[in-house]
Amino acid sequence: SIVEHAPLSSEFMKNTAGNQEAVTTASMSMSDLPYYFKKMNQMKKKYASDLLIHIGFEVDYLIGYEDFTRDFLNEYGPQTDDGVLSLHFLEGQGGFRSIDFTAEDYNEGIVQFYGGFEQAQLVYLAGVKQSIEADLGAFKPRRIGHISLCQKFQQFFGADGRDFSAEVIAEFEAILALVKKRGYELDFNTAGLFKPLCKETYPPKEIVTLARALEIPFVYGSDSHGVADIGRGYDAYC
Numbered sequence: 358s359i360v361e362h363a364p365l366s367s368e369f370m371k372n373t374a375g376n377q378e379a380v381t382t383a384s385m386s387m388s389d390l391p392y393y394f395k396k397m398n399q400m401k402k403k404y405a406s407d408l409l410i411h412i413g414f415e416v417d418y419l420i421g422y423e424d425f426t427r428d429f430l431n432e433y434g435p436q437t438d439d440g441v442l443s444l445h446f447l448e449g450q451g452g453f454r455s456i457d458f459t460a461e462d463y464n465e466g467i468v469q470f471y472g473g474f475e476q477a478q479l480v481y482l483a484g485v486k487q488s489i490e491a492d493l494g495a496f497k498p499r500r501i502g503h504i505s506l507c508q509k510f511q512q513f514f515g516a517d518g519r520d521f522s523a524e525v526i527a528e529f530e531a532i533l534a535l536v537k538k539r540g541y542e543l544d545f546n547t548a549g550l551f552k553p554l555c556k557e558t559y560p561p562k563e564i565v566t567l568a569r570a571l572e573i574p575f576v577y578g579s580d581s582h583g584v585a586d587i588g589r590g591y592d593a594y595c
Contacts, residue, residue: 358439358578359397361385363414366425374451375466379458383445384417394436411439416498418444418488419453427494434496441544441578442493443502444484447477456481460510460554474514475522481507482528489535500576502544503559504532512554518561529564537571547590548580558594 362384373380385393397412404410414437419426434440446453447467454466468477485504491497511517521529536543546559558565568575577595581587 358411358413359400360411360413360415360439360441361393363416363429363433364390365417366419366422369419369422369425369446369453373446373453373455374449375454376458376462379455379462383455390433413437413439413441413498415441415443415502416493417446418442418484418491419446420448420484420487423491423493427492427497430496431494434494437496439500440496440498441500441502442488442498443544444481444488444506447480447484456506457509460513463510464513468514474511474516475525478507478525479528482525482532485532486528486535489532489539489541499540500542500544501532501536502578503546503548503580504529504543505549505557505560505564508555508557508559508561509549509552510554512556518557518563521563529560530567533564533568533571533573536568536573542574542576543568544578545575545595546578546580547594548578548586550590550594551586558590 364387365380365384370380394412401410401412416426416430445456447456449466449470451466455462456467457463468474471477471480485501489501505518508518544559545565549555549557549559565575577591579586579589579591
């Protein structure tokens with residue numbers, strides 16, 4: 358599956374704060390779409406005898422911009438055959454802030470804004486729940502991406518996935534219940550293993566165990582942003 362980050366709403370981008378590189382490098386632009394589909398379909402045909410290649414998007418769930426996302430999916434969804442719905446931005450200091458750019462940016466823009474690492478976790482998980490319940494139309498992705506991305510910089514804050522509070526576990530359980538109810542699937546994302554301040558999969562083992570008890574399907578993802586990343590962690594964890 359090739360699921361490039363879908364374009365962000367221009368209005369949303371005006372309402373972001375913090376390091377702007379976190380926004381400008383977060384997705385392709387609308388003008389990239391024709392080339393993206395052309396190139397991906399060429400690859401699909403070229404390697405058809407060796408690989409089944411799926412084409413789609415990792416779609417950002419932008420809180421408050423659901424109309425933009427629904428319209429985008431209605432227009433471009435028919436050209437896709439895979440997709441992931443992920444949360445990368447939360448409202449924070451000065452506007453919307455990135456969850457996963459740098460530990461310092463996350464701390465300044467989100468953790469301090471909400472009053473602590475655990476409070477930021479709870480806000481993030483509430484956003485994931487909101488994404489699952491959102492009406493994004495017929496082409497809404499059914500796979501929810503890296504539901505524990507709020508843990509990417511956990512060691513910066515002296516935390517890890519084995520130390521979740523009861524409140525955080527309860528939020529994860531609520532997410533899993535919604536995923537199960539809607540018949541969705543989860544991204545088993547190995548990228549976190551290779552992040553020096555995370556060193557765990559998204560989600561970590563403890564949450565995977567809870568999801569398996571509910572028989573929620575997982576789909577492996579290396580979250581590759583380069584050729585060297587493809588297949589990372591597959592042999593060890595899948």
